[in-house]
Amino acid sequence: MSAQAGKYFLATFGCQMNVYDSNLIGGMLEKRGMLATGEADEADVLIVNTCSIRGGAEDRAYARIAGMRYYKRRKPGVRIAVIGCMAQNHGDKIPVELDHVDYVVGPDNYRQLEGMLFQDRPKTAQVLTEQNAFENYEGIMARLDSAVTCHITIMRGCNKRCTYCIVPTVRGVERSREAASIVAEVERAVGEGVKEVCLLGQTVNSYRTADDDFPALLRKLDKIPGLERIRFTSPHPRHFDSETIRAMAESPKVCRHLHMPVQSGSNTMLKRMRRQYTRERFLEIVAEARAAIPGVGFTTDIIVGYPGETEADFAETLSLVEEVGFDSAYTFAYSPREGTPAFDEAETLTAAEKQERLERLIQAQFRISERNLEAMTGRVEEVLIEERATRNEGEWMGKTSCFKKVIFPHAPGLEKGSLARVLILSRSGLVLRGEALEAVEALEG
Numbered sequence: 001m002s003a004q005a006g007k008y009f010l011a012t013f014g015c016q017m018n019v020y021d022s023n024l025i026g027g028m029l030e031k032r033g034m035l036a037t038g039e040a041d042e043a044d045v046l047i048v049n050t051c052s053i054r055g056g057a058e059d060r061a062y063a064r065i066a067g068m069r070y071y072k073r074r075k076p077g078v079r080i081a082v083i084g085c086m087a088q089n090h091g092d093k094i095p096v097e098l099d100h101v102d103y104v105v106g107p108d109n110y111r112q113l114e115g116m117l118f119q120d121r122p123k124t125a126q127v128l129t130e131q132n133a134f135e136n137y138e139g140i141m142a143r144l145d146s147a148v149t150c151h152i153t154i155m156r157g158c159n160k161r162c163t164y165c166i167v168p169t170v171r172g173v174e175r176s177r178e179a180a181s182i183v184a185e186v187e188r189a190v191g192e193g194v195k196e197v198c199l200l201g202q203t204v205n206s207y208r209t210a211d212d213d214f215p216a217l218l219r220k221l222d223k224i225p226g227l228e229r230i231r232f233t234s235p236h237p238r239h240f241d242s243e244t245i246r247a248m249a250e251s252p253k254v255c256r257h258l259h260m261p262v263q264s265g266s267n268t269m270l271k272r273m274r275r276q277y278t279r280e281r282f283l284e285i286v287a288e289a290r291a292a293i294p295g296v297g298f299t300t301d302i303i304v305g306y307p308g309e310t311e312a313d314f315a316e317t318l319s320l321v322e323e324v325g326f327d328s329a330y331t332f333a334y335s336p337r338e339g340t341p342a343f344d345e346a347e348t349l350t351a352a353e354k355q356e357r358l359e360r361l362i363q364a365q366f367r368i369s370e371r372n373l374e375a376m377t378g379r380v381e382e383v384l385i386e387e388r389a390t391r392n393e394g395e396w397m398g399k400t401s402c403f404k405k406v407i408f409p410h411a412p413g414l415e416k417g418s419l420a421r422v423l424i425l426s427r428s429g430l431v432l433r434g435e436a437l438e439a440v441e442a443l444e445g
């Protein structure tokens with residue numbers, strides 16, 4: 001029995017790139033007549049898009065897939081597909097451990113998955129994990145999952161070899177999409193009402209084709225009529241050059257926000273992690289961006305407790321956090337991942353010691369986040385309205401260009417997707433509260 005015209009259910013774990021890939025698959029299936037459903041028990045196809053970044057992420061995905069045996073028992077014709085990084089990482093092992101799974105498909109094989117779902121159901125599990133250094137899904141339009149903002153992957157894979165990271169193994173080598181197809185996808189999204197696009201890539205600013213590099217792409221997208229905002233994540237400090245900063249400063253639609261993973265403030269740790277930049281270089285980029293882009297906000301990712309991290313190394317991370325004054329940080333205690341270069345390195349800290357450092361870092365960052373938000377009171381900021389505030393139907397939630405969340409009461413002439421000029425009145429936790437002054441005229445193309 002083919003899956004034609006049935007319903008599909010997609011559960012997604014992990015990063016925004018996985019969310020985008022789920023939307024790519026949704027786009028392929030819907031083009032062939034399938035309908036999305038949020039109810040697993042009414043689906044003909046159940047797809048779990050998995051993440052391998054940490055052991056915990058894999059455990060959660062395994063538990064979810066194991067739970068899907070229930071749907072297969074109730075409706076034996078149901079097909080179950082495990083896709084994404086964990087599918088790539090564990091391949092053949094998955095159907096051995098979870099014998100109700102029909103397909104195991106890595107990130108470079110989603111076109112084949114689409115084909116297989118429209119053929120007869122296989123008698124034994126199909127495992128497709130061959131890596132393809134050219135697959136970047138040109139020509140496929142991902143479905144949109146928000147009426148206001150959307151994420152678009154512009155490059156896939158990673159050529160770095162950070163010692164703690166599994167991504168290069170499961171996602172393969174770097175490859176960039178043609179600018180024309182990215183522009184077409186953004187134009188299509190804008191045609192459907194999207195106002196803000198966030199460009200995705202493991203090292204998004206190493207984007208490069210025969211004709212374009214990352215700053216050139218930013219400048220092209222900045223000209224798209226009807227698009228209001230452009231964000232990107234995550235740039236790698238090694239590739240962050242002055243031309244990118246100039247392109248950000250000179251492109252009015254590019255937001256005043258830089259999420260740039262630093263991972264550690266200690267040169268010794270950066271070298272051990274093979275991050276390919278120094279603390280000094282990171283601070284130089286921050287200073288240059290600050291000088292060129294007034295009001296730019298910085299956020300980051302940090303790992304504490306990497307093997308060999310001394311108290312002095314950790315103190316350097318704390319001092320860097322203070323010196324940059326990040327608005328927020330994703331912070332993690334190091335945990336070894338099988339298949340990464342660091343897996344065999346002996347850990348030098350106990351779990352409790354790593355946790356203690358992590359808590360000190362979180363506290364330090366929290367104080368800085370509060371201070372940065374408080375410094376914004378009294379300012380007028382442009383806020384893109386994303387949705388109704390969760391706690392109060394009479395309020396909007398939106399974000400400033402520098403990525404601060406703002407909640408403010410409804411006002412005439414404003415709706416989801418509007419840009420509003422908002423007077424910032426106060427801080428409430430890690431959110432700003434304000435009052436709308438007026439709608440902002442749309443930027444010309």
Ligand code: SF4
Binds near residue numbers: 158160165168202236
């Ligand atoms: S840059 Fe480093 S951390 Fe980022 S995906 Fe590549 S290897 Fe992983």
